[in-house]
Amino acid sequence: MTNYERLYRLGITPWERYGRATAESTRARLDREAADRGRPLGRALDLGCGRGLLTPELARCGWEAVGIDYVPGAVEAARRNSGAGVTYVVGDVTDLNSAELGTFDFFLDVGCFQGFDGEQRRAEGRGVTALADPGATVLLLAFGATRLRRMVGGVARGDVQEAFAAWDLVAVEPAETDGLGWPMNRTAPAWYRFRLRG
Template sequence: MGIGYATAYRAGITPWEKASREDQPTLLHLLDHEETLRPDRLRRAIDLGCGRGANTKLLVDRGWDAMGIDFVRQAVDVAVRRNGLDDARFVIGDVRHLVHSGVGNRFDLFLDVGCFQSLDDAGRTLMAGGVTELAEPDATILMRTGGPRAWPIRARNAVRHDIERAYRGWDVTAVSGIGSTDAAAPARAPGGRRGEWFRLTRA
């Protein structure tokens, strides 16, 4: 996994970034909802598999105390230069070992745009355990899976069952795509590249 993503960044082949940009209206809608739930307190967020940091910057610009973590050093270096954020906002580390990565704890929001599905089953379980340990009791996970053709580098596609199996003790709700419960979510173009969004809360 690591070699594949590092090679893709060096070659400038980053289709997951394009997919994320195209789907930003859905993310903005979901963040609006999270922010209304926490109007009067400092909100802490972590961008899992942050890549070159676009979503980390988005969170910071919206007032979140946000940081990103990614294991590809080249991507994190670009994130610091491109976004004008302090390098303390980013950690070069493995999402499968969050507790000992130096990101801190007590997060209100975990943003996962394609990170979960890039892992194998063991890695997904490890990441889920770390997220659970670092989460506030009322924390939320916003997870975007990429769909069957969105990510050229991945172990396999991720569907709701995979998320529920890894995230024991969390309720999983589809908020876009098949089975969505959010009637107010922005309309999304059809096609495998668009994927689905899920919202996870502590059971």
């Protein structure tokens, strides 16, 4: 059993509390992403979707939404709680090719990337790049690196850019800290937006 499986079983899911507290601002970002594109929007992949808090929001915006997570219980809960137009897959975001998902126009990662070590982050970046259609974008929320990195994860801007080396970094914006208790409220979360180069 993985750490996340244990945390779900114990009902310790601070990332969901944060997601609910910042739902309005995240929804606004997703709306802005959709507004920047022509219709139909195409396919979107929610990386580390958990119990599907944000995957239905992608569908609401008009994407063909797919969520992927490696915790089977979380994916099953997402399937039970989501409406039509959303697909969920049990799979590893550091090995996306093995999931045989097809290609995507938009990738969303809210807090998944930051928990990985360097090789896993680069593997996620390679996998996303391999599945990206021309003009694809990535929207990634990650906490900044702190002295408490072992406990809360976190990455530096350079870590994010290294993993998405084939992409242009379009914007970096501070994220809200509402709903974050200590020590997470000290991690300077940021939104990173990338566009596939070429």
